Amino acid sequence: MSGHSDGQITIHPVKNKNDLREFVELAFRLNRGDPAWVPPLKGEVYGLLTPGKNPWFEHGKAQFFLARRDGRTIGRISAHIDALALAQPAEQGMGPGTGNWGLLEAEDEGAAQALLVAAEDWLRTQGMKRSLGPLSISIWDEPGLLIEGFDNRPTVMMGHNSPLYRGWVEGAGYQPVKQLLNYDVAIDDGFPPIVNRIVAAGEKNARIRIRKVDKRRFDAEAKLIMGLLNDAWSDNWGFVPLTDSEIAYVGKKLKDIVFEDLIRVAELDGEPVAFMIVLPNINQLLIDMDGSLLPFNWARLLWWLRKPQSHILRVPLMGVAKKLQNSRMASTLAFMMIEYIRRDAVRDYGTKRGDIGWVLDDNQGMNAVAEAIGAEVNRVYQIYDKLL
Known part of the structure; x- marks a missing residue:
């Protein structure tokens, strides 16, 4: 990253399509030299940032900013407020008066600091008392700043940023408030004996049924799983409920x-009580696409999606109904879903490793499950806050 700090830095709110294009393109220009950065599909990025496309804007508002020096764009940031986050209890991390920032990219510290000041000023004008970030844009998209694990490429739907950003954010007065862990685990040889014993015991329990999702009933299954997610995660730090239109949007994406x-759903006495979602690592294709499906990348993608061979699979979401949490049944269901998916993944997708995240640093149940299957932390993301 090079930057000349002799010229004056000016901050500009994103006002039109050209500004937005600069906002999106800047990430490609600044990160192109980083071998661990995976270029997102530009269509997806525009979708995230556009009211009317991203249903988050039904309950949130955002202002995007560009930093320029001598007419050149050298940085970007978003400032945003989510009405559903404001309605959460303050002791759960969000709550009244808490606004957010995210999508930070900057050539140098001067640009980063100026952008953070612009985001904070905007939040203040909206009546916010605290700035929490980075979130791109909601807690469900890409939360946290990567602070450990820069040398391995992120898997599908995970963020990546320059190692310099941490010092710049902390230099602007931000304090760490929460860590999100990502785990890596070898899965081709199976799990430790204790896990296999728990799975075998669960298989003898007639009350338990672990089923695959039915893609023909996709919309109903997505609604069921996301409903479980809203219940399972409702006490978690940073939780903001997903709305029906967001659930439909995520499902479509x-x-x-x-x-x-x-993807497995666990039923207890016929009632769905837990789920686990695993995705093939589409990033292994995106790394060479430079953000575009044209001219031939869409054909490669469709061909790969017919029967993906995915060396790494990502587990972005897993949950157990609140009423069962911290029970032995919860861990039994978790281990059964993990093991069933592991077997199929190794056999049918050529998978050797699993990537599990994010897990809150204080989520004892999930961290215990990760430890039991021999997983190790390979990336750490940090969320910061600052009183305004």
């Missing part, structure tokens, strides 16, 4: 990379 044998 994931539909093409959802495979029936990689």
Whole structure:
């Protein structure tokens, strides 16, 4: 990253299509030299940032900013407020008066600091008392700043940023408030004996049924799983409920990379009480696409999606109904879903490793499950806050 700090830095709110294009393109220009950065599909990025496309804007508002020096764009940031986050209890991390920032990219510290000041000023004008970030844009998209694990490429739907950003954010007065862990685990040889014993015991329990999702009933299955998610995660730090239109939107976005044998629902006495979603690592294709499906990348993608061979699979979401949490049944269901998906993944997708995240640093149940299967932390993301 090079930057000349002799010229004056000016901050500009994003006002039109050209500004927005600069906002999106800047990430490609600044990160192109980083071998671990995976260029997102530009269509997806525009979708995230556009009211009317991203249903988050039904309950949130955002202002995007560009930093320029001598007419050149050298940085970007978003400032945003989510009405559903403001309605959460303050002791859960969000709550009244808490606004957010995210999508930070900057050539140098001067640009980063100026952008953070602009985001904070905007939040203040909206009546916010605290700035929490980075979130791109909601807690469900890409939360946290990467602070450990820069040398391995992120898997599908995970963020990546320059190692310099941490010092710049902390230099602007931000304090760490929460860490999100990502785990890596070898899965081709199976799990430790204790896990296999728990799975075998669960298989003898007639009350338990672990089933695959049914893609023909995709919308109903997505609603069921996301409903479980809202319940399972409702006490978690940073939780903001997903709305019905967000659930439909996520479902539509994931539909093409959802495979029936990689998503399991656990039923207890016929009632769905837990789920696990696993996605093939589409990033292994995106790394060479430079953000575009044209001219031939869409054909490569469709061909790969017919029967993906994915060396790494990502587990972005897993949950157990609140009423069962911290029970032995919860861990039994978790281990059974993990093991069933592991077997299919190794056999049908050529998978050797699993990537599990994010897990809150204080989520004892999930961290215990990760430890039991021999997983190790390979990336750490940090969320910061600052009183305004």
